[in-house]
Amino acid sequence: MSDDALATWCLIRQEVDWSSAAEVDLTPVHPAVDGLAAWFNGPVRLRNADRADRLLAAMTESRAAAACGEPLTPALLANWQKLVLGVEEVHLRRSDAYAKGGRERYGLTPHTWQDFAAYLRQSADPSLPLPARAARAYLDIAFFHPYSDGNARLALLVLAHVLDREGIRLDEVEPLQTTRYADDPDGALDLAALITILIHTTHNRSTTQCERNPAGADR
Template sequence: MTADALAAWCHVRNHVDWASVVGETPAPVEATVDGLGTWCDAGGRSSNPARGDRLLAALAQSRTDASRKRPLTCVLLAKWQRLVLGQPEVSFRRGDAFAKGGRERYALTPHTQRDFEHCLRDSADPRVPLASRAARAYLDVAFFHPFPDGNARLAMLTLAYVLELEGVRLDQTGPLQTTRYADDAAGAADLAALVSVLIRSTHHRVTRARC
């Protein structure tokens, strides 16, 4: 049987020094271009306009939730995921999940959903820099793989939500769209560094545009 990639991620997650892998970043940051909105609009619109519309609806809902400072929970993610998938109900997966053509298996145990909820609460830990919290939450969704479908899209919305709670929006998200592996500790740290760079770059461009 394929090794449990979720167990590998939990090991990596506990060994990355999230508090020091990146420094603090500017906040709030108001992008002159809505990078996530552009990503949603392009997320299938050329071949499936309804998919792009659903992503935009989920983004709008997530931003409304952020304005109300709702904590990141599985219930909140399920609300967005109903919009992402265009389904009236979605529920936490009921078996092992697979990705990357079956090369990664995310096992299900009686404690998986509880552990996922605990990880989501970490996204509000003030001891960890914003970029690290956003990157870690993205990877939590990717590797806990909470729902049967659409987890990659949900991971991006989750990353953006953690930033949005601090008043930060990115003007580009393209560099984030690359394959991630559950057992790659260096890659996890690199994602946090990349989010930090994107926040600083957005802030720099906004500042320059105002001069």
């Protein structure tokens, strides 16, 4: 395997049969519990209240963009990342980056950010199942590693945005908090499968809640 994890990911990304991921019902899913907000207000807030507030602000912006049908672009992500990090300016990295204790290196070439922008646009490709698009976008952020800090947080926001554009929100996101590797095509499809399961379980729990409390569902 190349020691450049980003180059490895770009090859793996082309080899994965994303179309094999399960389709999901694109009926809007309104969870009984807002899983993303609950994650930020729960485990994240316990560790760092300021970080939680910044993530909630970025979540609000990402959801507003989703409601307008805005596609993912580097400029849109930069606006979210400024909120995530609590800074006035952010810049795409200008040199190689490292993660996983320095074991994974993400290279940089003259066409890295052109490729990044093109891959972000593919998150809106209707020819692929929604879970595959969300998983692939999440992994793109993880392995392009566009910023010096906060990439894992941004990846979760991006995944949620891809779902939210289709009117789907999850009632839990904790299962997504798992280390991913650039050279793992099976893991990439496993992430898509996990997203499918989370969508189904959110829908089922939401439906059950509405059946138990129809009056509350109308509020």
